[in-house]
Structure formats: C-alpha cells, structure tokens
Amino acid sequence: MSYTLDVTVDGTFDNVVDETVDALEEEGFGVLCDIDVQATLAKKLDADFRNYRILGACNPPLAKQALETETRLGALLPCNVIVYETDDGDVGVSAVDPGELLSVVDNPELDEVATDVGERFERVLGELGA
Numbered sequence: 001m002s003y004t005l006d007v008t009v010d011g012t013f014d015n016v017v018d019e020t021v022d023a024l025e026e027e028g029f030g031v032l033c034d035i036d037v038q039a040t041l042a043k044k045l046d047a048d049f050r051n052y053r054i055l056g057a058c059n060p061p062l063a064k065q066a067l068e069t070e071t072r073l074g075a076l077l078p079c080n081v082i083v084y085e086t087d088d089g090d091v092g093v094s095a096v097d098p099g100e101l102l103s104v105v106d107n108p109e110l111d112e113v114a115t116d117v118g119e120r121f122e123r124v125l126g127e128l129g130a
Helices: 013-026 037-045 060-070 071-076 098-103 110-128
Strands: 004-009 030-036 052-059 079-085 091-096
Touching: 004 110, 013 030, 013 052, 013 079, 013 091, 013 110, 030 037, 037 052, 060 071, 060 110, 071 098, 079 110, 091 098, 091 110, 098 110
Parallel strands: none
Antiparallel strands: 004 091, 030 052, 052 079, 079 091
16 A cells, blocks of 8 residues: 555656645645755765655645644644656656555544545646646
C-alpha cells in the first residue's frame, strides 16, 4: 500500500514547483514552508543531491476542523507535497495520502477530513499531469 499520491510531470523543475504551488492554492491550500533539500544538503553536508523540494501544505479550515477533533494531530501537519527530480531526469510530484496518514490516529471522526484532503490532492495532481 502506498503512502503517497503520485504523478510525473512534463516541464522544468522550477516551473513544476511554481505550478504545484498554484494548483495547491486553487484547492485552498497555502504553503507554510518550502524546504529546498538539495540546497540544505549542499550547505550542511557538502553533498550533491537531486532537485528536491518539500512543500508544507495547509488548508486552514480543514486543519482547524481536524485539530478540534484530535488535538495532537498537529504533530502530523502540515501535509507534505514533494517535487523532485526522478532517477530518469523527469519531474515527480507526490503528496502524502491523507487517508494513510490519518489512519495512524485511529479516529473515525477524521475520515471526512481525510477524504476531502485526498480528493483535493488528487485534483492538484490531475491538474499537473494534464
């Protein structure tokens, strides 16, 4: 069972990052953090690494609803979406599967939020893969 929703996208890495942020915003998500893994590993370890960005996505109304249901859920937020250079040189975009992520909480009251976020992420990936 996969813990991510995935798509391979045509385009340059930087353009796909921008398109991903735009698609997330259209689905009500803001990007709370943007971690450039390649730059971080170069700086901290003097190591080469592929293009790889971690975007911390948050939909405030859905986050509020989930946090009111499960206070400690903040330990699993924000939902991460990654944009990365694949081994083949393509650009991949993966989002955490919210159903899988929230299954560790074992609270059926979160099923509706997980489904909503999952559907939004599927639309984001569908927009990018179109």
